[in-house]
Each structure stands twice: as structure tokens, then as C-alpha cells.
Amino acid sequence: MTIIEFALSKTNTAPKYKQIAELLAEKIESGQLTANDKLPTHRFLADKLGVTVGTVTRAYAEAERKGLVEARVGAGTYVVDKKKVYWAFDQRDNYDPNECNFGFNIPPMFDRSEMLKEAMGNVAQSAQALNQFMIYQKPTGIDSHRQMVASWLNEHGVKLDADRLLFCSGAQHGMQMVFEAFTRAGDTILSEKLTYPGLISLAKQKQLTVKGVEMDEQGVLPAALDAACRQFQVRFIYLTPTLQNPTTATMSLERRKAILEVCKQHNLYVIEDDVNGLLPKDAPPPLVNLAPEQVFHIGAFSKCLAPGLRVGYIQPPSKMHPHLSITLQNHSWMISPLLTALTCELLSSNKLENTLLFIRTEMKERLTLALNYLSDYQLQYTHDCFHVWLTLPDHWRLSDFVNRAAENGVIVKSAELFSPPATNVPPAVRLALSSPIDQAQVETGLIKLKALLDSTPISDFTL
Ligand SMILES: Cc1ncc(COP(=O)(O)O)c(C=O)c1O
Structure with a gap:
């Protein structure tokens, strides 16, 4: 359990549960509480603040409604890991900055919850429409x-x-x-x-x-x-x-x-x-x-x-x-x-326009990173595109490269997946730069890929 120092204001006239939810928000905002921190039990916090258990329960529910915390069945209440909730379906459960999944052609991650809540609220305005x-x-x-x-x-x-x-x-x-x-x-x-x-x-x-x-x-x-x-x-x-x-x-x-x-x-x-x-x-x-x-x-x-x-x-x-x-x-x-x-x-309501602005800025920064690390290699790219297309140098066999990258925690997609049956498969891979959770992961992936590309694989042969 994370120990947090709470003090309710004597002059604040807002309901106590709202004040507690507000304090939680401030602590998360300031970084005193971080992703996956466990909050005190309802009883513990109630005793500490001199409020009823019911007030703490309402406060936690309010914080959950705001997307700040989540109740995990049988385990207590935890600060939400925002990175985790944006993930695509089979990205791994734990964010690991040493891994990088360039596999999915998806928009870069961002918190869509507020935008969606507002839009759903507006849609729900008219009973006739509903x-x-x-x-x-x-x-x-x-x-x-x-x-x-x-x-x-x-x-x-x-x-x-x-x-x-x-x-x-x-x-x-x-x-x-x-x-x-x-x-x-x-x-x-x-x-x-x-x-x-x-x-x-x-x-x-x-x-x-x-x-x-x-x-x-x-x-x-x-x-x-x-x-x-x-x-x-x-x-x-x-x-x-x-x-x-x-x-x-x-x-x-x-x-x-x-x-x-x-x-x-x-x-x-x-x-x-x-x-x-x-x-x-x-x-x-x-x-x-x-x-x-x-x-x-x-x-x-x-x-x-x-x-x-x-x-x-x-x-x-x-x-x-x-x-x-x-x-x-x-x-x-x-x-x-x-x-x-x-x-x-x-x-x-211009939500799509705003999302597009975010996506374009984010993709520009991610592409700059890719160009920094992979400029010595044959990289096909276009601005605003989620992915780049990397042709491998002669010393790498396609399947070896894809497997070695995966062993190093970097997922890339082989040209084989994009080749209709009975066509020649070029020695190339797709890197969806938009897919990793954040730019730190993109950079980790690029550093590892560059090291692989720069190295000469030990040739593998069989009888
Ligand atoms: C070229 C192309 N077409 C279609 C799709 C699927 O789009 P949707 O999610 O709208 O079905 C994708 C998804 O990656 C795609 O890359």
C-alpha cells in the first residue's frame, strides 16, 4: 500500500468525497502517486481523515469515474496505468521500455477518454434521437x-x-x-x-x-x-x-x-x-x-x-x-x-481535426527518430505515414533478421506477410513507427535494429 499524506481543508465547503477525489487527482498530476500505486484501504483512509468509510468509497468511485484509479477485484484500488489502457489487443501486459513492438499499423496512442465522454454526452442529449x-x-x-x-x-x-x-x-x-x-x-x-x-x-x-x-x-x-x-x-x-x-x-x-x-x-x-x-x-x-x-x-x-x-x-x-x-x-x-x-x-465537434493534428505531429517526430538511426540503410518513407519500409542489407536473410529482432524484444513485420501467394518475397520489413507506446520505446527499438543491421550474422547452415 502506498502511504500518502492527506489533509482535508477546513475552509473547503465541497462535499468531502469530492475533496478527496480532487486531492488524489493532484497527487497523480504532481507525480507523488504513479501508475500502479496501490491506494490505502477504505478503512485506513477513513480513520486517517476522520471521515466515514462510505465517504472514501464514494471518493474512490469518483476518482475511478474520472479515469484516475481502478478497482481490481479482490486486490484493492490502484492508480491507472494510462499506457496500459491504450494498448492494442495483444500487446504485452506490462510496459517494458526495453521492448518495442513495431507490428501494428495503428494511430499513435493517446487518451481518447475525454473526447469520447464529451461526444457520448452530446449524442445522449436528445431522447428522441436515442x-x-x-x-x-x-x-x-x-x-x-x-x-x-x-x-x-x-x-x-x-x-x-x-x-x-x-x-x-x-x-x-x-x-x-x-x-x-x-x-x-x-x-x-x-x-x-x-x-x-x-x-x-x-x-x-x-x-x-x-x-x-x-x-x-x-x-x-x-x-x-x-x-x-x-x-x-x-x-x-x-x-x-x-x-x-x-x-x-x-x-x-x-x-x-x-x-x-x-x-x-x-x-x-x-x-x-x-x-x-x-x-x-x-x-x-x-x-x-x-x-x-x-x-x-x-x-x-x-x-x-x-x-x-x-x-x-x-x-x-x-x-x-x-x-x-x-x-x-x-x-x-x-x-x-x-x-x-x-x-x-x-x-x-472538430475532434477528428484535433486528433489528426496530434497524429501528424507525433508521426513527424517518430519519423525523425527513424531517419536518425536508419539513414545508412534503404528506407522507404512518406510523411504522415504510420510505417516505413526497410530493405535489408545483403548480409541479412529476411527470416533471420525478423527472428533475431524478436529475440531482442523488437517486433517487425516480414515482407512475406504482404506478398500474395506465389510471388517473390523481397528482403524487407515493415516498421509501424506508430505502434510502440511512446517515443522512448520507438528509440529503443531503432537502436536495437541499427545494432542488428550493423552486425554481421553468424551464418547458419544445415545438412
Ligand atoms: C491498407 C489497409 N486497409 C484496411 C485496413 C483495415 O482498416 P479497418 O480497421 O478500418 O477495417 C488496414 C488496417 O491496418 C489497412 O492497413
């Missing part, structure tokens, strides 16, 4: 929500039409619906040569063959796409034109136009994954702006706000809209209107 959220809506959701999201996106350079937009549970779900609605087992689809593992997994489950198309630092090459369209019978290409996962490639406006021209010639629809499209301040226009009838545009608020929100959107070409609406209905009838209402509130 009741509306608790009943079935059309599969397309509540009209005003679609209008709000479409108009926000239009203001941010994504030209979507509220009448054609469909909500989905994040970009991955959007992809799944498009494949379900418009492909059949045995079909071939095209993608960038290295692509998002969620696409590879989805294609495998739906028995689709993925053929990767040659790319450079701007993404897929128009001539290579033309050749692939001639070689394979294809109707779809899946592309991430902005901040591509894993290579960071972003297509210039000219490249976008050239790719769309090839698609038009071959009657090829583009599934545009724009999940990262809102991250850069000045990205070129999405493909949907240039050819709305050629493109299924998929976006989400997972990367620029919160992956746990699970709200995304799709705009299909107009003639595909009815079929996609039915697919959504078959999946889940509709996306929860409570979540789309919350999203609208976060958009209209």
Missing part, C-alpha cells in the same frame, strides 16, 4: 448521418455523394462486402505487388487468386497493369493509392490518371482502399474524384481517429449500389446508428 438509434433503420442508415459524413469528406477533398454512400464496420468490412457482392470463387483479382495482409487473407477465404502488379515508389506501374489485364481475366484491382501498406507509396495525380486510363480501357473496376487517405494534409485527390463510376471507394475513421470505433464507408459505382445495399442488409441489416451518430458528433 430512441431512434435503438430501432431498425434502412440498410443505408440514417439519412442525416450519411449527409453529415459525406459533407465532411467533401470539405476534406473526398468527393462522395450522400445518396450513394453506405456505412460499413471499418475498411476491412467494406472490402469483404465488395468481394462478397461482386466476385465468385475462382476469380482472379489484381493488387499492388506487395499488399495489405487483410486483402490476402480475405481473398484466400473467398477462394480468389491475387496477382500482384509491379510497382515503384508511386505504386502500380501503368504498363505493368496493362500487361496484367491482357494476361489475366480480371474485373477488379485493389489499390491503396495513398500511403500504401506496406511500401508507403503514394500515387501522384499523373499516376492516378494514367492508372484510371488503363482501367477504363480494360473495363477494370478499382477497389480504392483510402483508409490512410485522410492522414496527409495534402494528398492528391482520391481515385473516386477522378472516375466515380470506375471506383469502389472505401474509407474509414480507423487510422485518423480510432480503430475501435469500427465506422467506415463505401461508395460504389451507381449501378452497383442496390446490390451492395442488399449485401449489407444480408450481413448485419445495418451499421449501428449509435456508432454513426457518435462518428458524426466527433466530426462536427
